[in-house]
Structures are given as C-alpha cells and as structure tokens.
Amino acid sequence: MSQQDIINSLPAHLRPFVKVQDYSDYTPRDQAVWRFIMKHLTGQLEKTAHPVYLDGLARTGIALDHIPSIEEMNACLTQLGWRAVVVDGFIPPAIFMEFQALKVLVIALDMRSVYNVFYTPAPDIVHESAGHAPFIVDIDYAEFLQRFGAVGMKAIATREDLEQYEAIRKLSILKECPDSSSDEIASGEAELERLAQSEQPPSEAALLTRLHWWTVEYGLVGDPDDYHIFGAGLLSSLGESRHCLNDEAVRKVPLTVDAVNTAYDITREQPQLFVTKSCKHLSQVLEEFAASMCFKRGGAESLRTAIDAASMCTATYDSGMQVSGVFCEVLCDAVGNATYLRTSGPTQLAYRDQEIIGHGVAWHSEGFGSPIGHIKDFSRCLSEYTIDELAAHNIAIGKPVRLEYLSGITVEGTLDKVFRQDHRNLILTFSDCSVQDLHGRILFDPAWGTYDLAVGSSIPSVYGGVADRTALQLYKPTPHTETIRVEHDVQLMACYALVENVRRAEKNSSDPDIQDALTAALEAYPEEWLLRAEMLTVASKALHERLVDELRSLGETHDALQELTALAINPEYAFAKSA
Template sequence: MDQQTIINSLPLHLRPFVKQQRYDDYTPRDQAVWRFVMKHLSRQLADSAHPIYKEGLERTGIALDHIPSIDEMNACLARLGWRAVVVDGFIPPAIFMEFQALKVLVIAVDMRSVDQIFYTPAPDILHESAGHAPFIVDIDYAEFLQRFGEIGMKAIASHADLEQYEAIRELSILKGCPQSSRQEIETAEEKLAKLCNTEQAPSEAALLTRLHWWTVEYGLVGDCEDYRIFGAGLLSSLGESQHCMDDTAVRKLPLTVDAVMSPYDITREQPQLFVTKSCKHLSQVLEEFAASMCFYRGGTESLRTAIAAQSVCSACYDSGVQVSGVFTEVLCDAVGNATYLRTTGPTQLAYRDREMLGHGVAHHADGFGSPIGHLKDFSRCLSEYTIDELKAHAIEIGQPTKLEYLSGITVEGTLQEVFRQDHRNLILSFSDCGVTDLHGRVLFAPEWGTYDLAVGSAICSVYGGVADKESLQLFKPTPRTSTLRVDVDPSLMACYSLVDRLRQQPAGLDADDGSIEDALLAALAQYPNEWLLRVEMLAVADSNLQQRLLEELRQLGTANKATEQLVAMALGDFPAPHEDRPASA
C-alpha cells in the first residue's frame, strides 16, 4: 500500500498532519549518519535491549545500512495490522495519540544531522522507526500502545499545554537547523521557560505524557537488578543507551502509577528510570491512571477540571448528547451534583461523535448552556420518553411548555422542535424561553433568541478535544513553524555518493583505478574536518589509504572535543598498530 493510499484511508482531520516522504531528499551524508548510528547502536544493544528488538528491526523493514522508506515499512507493518505515516517534526500530542489509537505509527520524516548524532532536539526518522517500530511485533506491547493512544486522545490538556507544545515545536525546529542564530534559539528558549515556570498543577495530558515518557520512550523491562531496554528514546540514542546501564548514575525504580509524579527534562540524561515487569504490568499501570481521568469519572469535578483547563473539551450526557467547547461554569446542588453547564464561544453539539444537524459552531457561536438532571415527577430520563409520553406530560411541539428540574431550575417557553435520534430525545428547542435557577438567577432570557436544551440526567464523561473532529478541527498545522531546510554542499554530497558506490561494490576500491583514488584524496584535502566522510572511506580504502584515514581521524578526535567520542567509536573498529618494541635481552 503506497503513501497516498494510506493517507486517503485516514480520517479527514488527520490528513493535514501527514507529509509525503520524498526519499531522494535524503542526502548521501544522511545515509552515512544512519549507517554510523545504527552500526554502533546494534552493537551497544546486543545484550542490553530486550531480545525482541533485533527481530523487530527485521520484521518491520528497518535495515542497518540505509534509511527505511515508508513504503518498505508499510509492507512489513501490514502483516502486523499496523501502518505508518510521515510527519514534519512534533505534532500535537492528542493528534499523535489518535494516530496511535488507529494503529498508525507516526514517523518524523527528517534525519538528524551529523552534528546531532548523540542528541537530536527534534523527532527524526531514526528515533521513530528504529526506536518505536521494532516492538510492534510483540502483540501484547502493540495492544498496550494502541490502548495508550485511545486513552491519551481523551486526556484534558490545558491552554498552557497547547502553548507549550507550540513553543517546544518552534524551539526544536530552530535547534535542529545549524543555520539558526544563537539569538533566535535564546529567544525561543526564554519563551518556553516562561510558559513552563508556572505553579499551575499539571493537567491530565501532562501527567499522561510523563507516563508515556517513562514507559514507551524511556522504559526498562525486567526487575531493578536485571533489566533490558525497550523504550524508544533509549533504543535510538548512542549516549543514553549506554549511560542508562550505569546503576550508579541512573537509579532504577519499579514502575507504578506514581511515575506520573516525576517530571522529565528532554535536554539532559535522565537521573532515574522505571522498570516494568512485563507488557501486562504496563497495561495495568496505564488502566490504573485511566481510571482517575475525567473521561472515566464524569460528574461535577470533571467539569471543573475542564473549566480550569481553559481549553476546548467535551462533556457527554448520559443520553449521548455531547457538548464541545470551552467550559466556563458549572452549577451544583447542595450535595455536589452538577445541575447546569455553560460554555463560552463557539460550541458544537454532537451525538455518537457526529455533529447534530444545525447544532455546529455557526449556530452556537456565542456559547451554550443547559440543565443537567431529572425532572420533577418523571420516573426516568427525559431522553427515554416517546412523543406520546411527552404529550401526556404537556410537552408538545407548538405549545407552551414548562420543565421543572429537581434542582429547582425551571425552563419555560414554547416548544418548537424535538431533535430525536435512535429513539431518544436529544435536543428540545424553545422560543420565547426563560431559564432560571432556584434562587431566581436568569440563566437564559427570552430576548436572547432560541433556547436549545440538551437532554440528560447526568454528565457521564468529560474529555479533551471535540466530539466530531471532522466538523470542528481543534488542531491545524502551523506552516509558520515548518521544519527549516538546510543548504547542502553539492561537492561534499558527491564525495559521499562516490564512497557509497564503492561501498556497494564487492571489490571496494580498485588500487589500479587511479582516477577514483585521486578523487578520494581530493575530497580529503577539500574537507579536512569531515570526520564522517573518513569513516565511510575506511570501508572501501586499501591498506595505504586506510592508514592515512586512521591517522587523520585520530587528529580530528584530539583537536575537536565535539567529535572526540564519535571518532573514538569509529576507531574502535580499527585497533591502533603496535609500536615497535626492542627485543628483550
């Protein structure tokens, strides 16, 4: 299945986040970076990664010698019931989770630069593919990942969370581009710091993100004395996959739901990691947290959580009516039962995740309010009554109608319409209508226009985002923060291409071909600081050239602190020659 076919199979609101992978956009140096990282990762992880990791790489179409194409991956993932799409850097967390719920892996399309081999400030294809994909072959883990997506897409994110996402995305793009100025980066860092320096309690979404970080991204499996790596952030990092095995530097703690109380810093190595016993254990911890979330609990406190978030959320009545908007008020009775809810600004009314005809944001542009609860002398929820039963209670279209709630809220006006679906009364629309509470407060006045009443006796669920995402898109891609493209040196890329062609020839460098050797020597002279080009050449060089390359690499490692460790890793494949020793007496 090709990229466009998969994109066309996605819900409409998710498609704008998906990009096309243009494989030829990867430079020969990008491919060299992939080879270098994967070669050394595979060695480091041989004993420290969960045993399924190596099998998972092979079964999900990820090779060590070249960046995978999304089509290659999808051909393999299809056998596992999953798909993959490429995106541009960070996407909104709720959107990421929704893809995951649909069993779609989100793969950042770009490749980390040679200057960011140890740490990449933005998602890249190596992290997303070689880190996340391999464990999809484990059915229990794949089911856990999908379930995480289902729960994550319901989490309530605060307005501050949404601002922080935009700031993190902007900063990662600037840091990922070598041509960004120091001033641009510092300005973005200050902006993010201001957003993060708040005493506001973390939202549901923020807490769930922490759980995702300590499991999916940085998780260990086994026990605190004997563990293996399964987190994608560790599996795709040359530095942290090694550092995390140091028990003196990194504490190992048993995974519990308390992990959500541990914040993390993406800019430094983690001071502690959490160890899960199994995939079953992962799922148990996830469900334990989910049970505390508003989409499970509903009720007054969940509505208050939505109000505090100041973001678009949805409240679901027990009748099935869904109200999506920015909630600003909830009235309660003396024992804490929610009796009336109110939104401000554009609001959507939906049923079974589909916007009800005539009840989108165009109709409810200025907000929405409606009672919650049972009516006096009604034995069951008003939604369950037939039209004839409504008439028996003096509720008839075209006639004056008075509804009295147990809470003391009164709705009085002329009934104009009953919106019914699945044999349920969902919305009652009134003209010349007044709504007051027990204390005489006016909740709706006749001169305000048509009053639409949502039918329902309780709020059974409250969650982040909107009910019908096709009709009301909460998130939209932001072109102003598209990934910055870096200019490349065509001559340098031609040097990498030449070496790559030689690498693919069984004989490597033919000593008799002077023109090729001259081209390689010219490349070395033209790019004296290009350490990765020299590493690539080692695989094709004859013995004489190899000795020169090794010496130049040693000099580069000594002269440049930034590349010292990388050069040392490369030189590890080529032991230094023994010094001449005098014969013993």
C-alpha cells in the first residue's frame, strides 16, 4: 500500500497532519547517524531490552544499515494489523492519541542531526520507528497501545495544555536546528518555563501524558531487581538505555496508577523509572486511571472539570445527544445532580459522533443551553416516547407546550419540530419560548429567537474535544513552526556517500584512488568525527590506525565528543554517567 493510499484511508481531519516521505531528502550523513546509533543501540540492548525487541525490529521493517522507508515499514506493519504515517515533529497530543487508537503509528519524518546523537530535543525517525514499532509484534502490547490511544482521545486538556504544546514544539524545532541563535532558544525556553509555572492542578490530559511517559516511553518490565527495557525513549537513546541500568542513580519503582503523580523533565535523565509486571499489568493500570476520567464518570463534577479547562469539550446525554463547545456553566439541584448546562461561543450538536444537520457551529454560533433531567409525571426519559405518546401528554408539533422538569426548570413555547433518530427524540425546537429555573432566573427569552432543547435525563459522559471531528476540526497543523531545513555541505555529503559505496562494495577499498579520496576527505574535514567512525569499517590497516588516533584526539579536545569518539573506537565503552 502506497503512502498516498494510507493517507487517503485516514479520516479527513487527520490527513493534514500527515507528510509524504521523500527518501531522497535523507543525506548520506543522516544515513551514517542512523547506522551509528542502531549499531551501538542493538549491541547494548541485546541482553537488556525485552526479548521481543530485536525480533520486533526485523518484523516491523526496520534495518540496522539504513533509515527505514515508510513503505518498508507498512509492508510489515499491515501484516500485524497496523499502519504507519510520517509527520513533522510534535503533533497535538489528542491527534497523536487518535492515530494510535486507529492502530496507526506516527513516525517523525526527520533524522536527528549529528550534533544530537545521544539526545534529540525533537521527535525523530530513530525514536518513533526503532523505539515504538518493535513491540507492535506483541499482541497484548499492541492492544494496550491502541486502548491507550482510545482513552487519550477522551482526556480533557486545558487551554494551558494547548499553549504548552505549541511552546514545546517551537522550542524543539529551534534546538534541533544548528542555525538557531542562542537568543531564540533562550526566548523559547523562557516561554516554556513561564507556562510550566502554572499553579493550576494538572489536567486529565497532563496526567495521562505522565502515564504514557512512564510506560510507553520510559517503561521497564519485570521486577524492580530483575527487569528489561521496553520504553521507546530508552530504546532509542544510547545514553539512557545504559544509564537506566545504574540502580544507584535510577530508582526502580513498581508501577501503580500513582505514577501519574510523578512529573517528568524531558531535558534530563530520569531519577526513577517504573517497572510493570507484564502487558496485562499495563492495561490494568491504564483502566484504573481511565475509570477516574470524566468520560467514564460524567455528571456535574465532570461538567465543572470541562468548565475549568476552558477548552472545547463534549457532554453526552443518556439519550445519545452530544453537545460540544466551551462549557461555561452547570446548574445543579440540592443533591448535586446537573440540571442545566450552558456553553459559550460556537457549539456543535451531534448524535453517535455525527453532527446533526443544521446544528453545527454556524447555527449555534453564540452558545447553547439546555435542561437535564426527567419531566414531571413522565415515567421514562423524554427521548424514549413515541410521537403518539408525546401527543397523549399534550406535546405536539404546532401546539403550545409546557415542560416541567423535576428540578423546577420550565420550558414553555410553541413546538415547531422534533428531531428523531433511532426511534428517539433528540432535539425539540421551540419558537416564542421561555425557559426559567426554580428561582425565576431567565435561562432563555423569547426575544432571543429559536430555542433548541437537547433531550436527556442525565450526563453519563464528558470528554475532551468534539463529537464529530470531521465537521469541526479543533486542531490544525501549525505551519509557522514547521521544521527548519538547513543547507548541507555538498562536498561533505559526497565524502559520506563515498564511504557508503565502499561499505556496500560498490567501490574497491583497496583501490589506491579510493584510499587517496578517503585521505583527502579526512584532511578536508578534520572535525568530522562521524566520517571517521564510518571509515573504520572500510579502511586499510594503516588508515585504520590514523582514524583511531584522530578520533581519540577529537575526544580529548572536544568534551562534547568524548563519549561519541570513545564509543566509535570501542563499542564496549562504558559511559561515564553510568559508571
């Protein structure tokens, strides 16, 4: 299946986030970075990663000697019931979760730069493919990942969460680009720090992100004293995949739902990690947290959570009616039951996740309000009555109607329409309508126009986002923060390509002209450590000795290169941070 076929198979609102991988955009040096990382990662992880890891790499189309193409990955993933698409860096968390719920792996398009081999501030293809894909071959884990996406889609995010996402995305792009100025980076860091200082308690979305971090990204499996690595953040990091094994520096804590109380800092190595017993255990912890979320609990408390979030959320009536908007008020009776809800600004009415025709944000542009509860003298929810039964209660189209709710709210006006679906009354539309609460407060005045009443006796679910994502798209790609492309040194890339051709035996390594070309490349680029690391596998004995000397010298004169050059010379090198 081609990239375009997979893009076309996605829901329309997700397609704008997907890019097309042009494999020719990866430079020979990008390929060298991939090889260096994967060679040493797989060597380190052979015994420390969960046994599924190495098998999973091969079964999901991820080779060690070249950056995977999305076609290679999809040829394998489709056999497992999954697909993959490429995106530009960070995408909104809710969108990421929706892809995951659809069994679509989101793969960052870019390759980390040679300056960020140990740690990349932005998502890259190493982390997203070699980190996340391998465990898809484990059915229990794949089901956990999909369920996590389905739960994550429902999490209520605050307005501050969305601002923080934008700030993180912008800063990650600046840090990954070598042309960014120190002032630009400092400004981005200051903005993120400002947002992080919020005194508001973490939202559902923020807490769920923590659980994702401590499991999917940085999880260990086994027991605190006998564990293996399965988290993608660890599997894709040369430094942390080794550092995490240091039990003195990194505490190992049994995984419980309490992990959501532990914040994390993406800029530093983690001081503790959580250990799950199994994939089943992962799913149990996820469901324990999900049970606490508003989409499971509903009611007035969940509506108040949506109000505090000040973001677009959805309330679902027991009739199936869905109201999506920015909630601003909920009225309650003496025992805490929600009796009336209200939104401000554009609002969508939907049923079974499909916008009801004529009830989108164009019609409900200034907000929406409707009662919740049972009608006096009605034994069932009003939604369950047939048209004939309604008429027997003096509720008929074209006639004056008065509805008295148990809460004391009254709706009085001329019934113009009844919208029904699946044998249910979902919306009653009134003209010349007034709505008042028990204390005489005017909730709707006839002068305000047509009144649409959502039918339902309770709110069993409240969740983040909108019901019909196709009709109302909340999250849009942010082109003003697209990844910054840099110009590459054509001659340097030719040097890397030459080494690759020798490695693939397309060029004869013993050819004096080739040896001269390799030597010339070294002299032209005396600071290029990775070029020397690449040459080690193809150089003659004499050149090999020179490469080792030059790598050792680069490590001695450049602190930032000390561990990289040591690892290039000796794959068994033990990082100082894990000593």
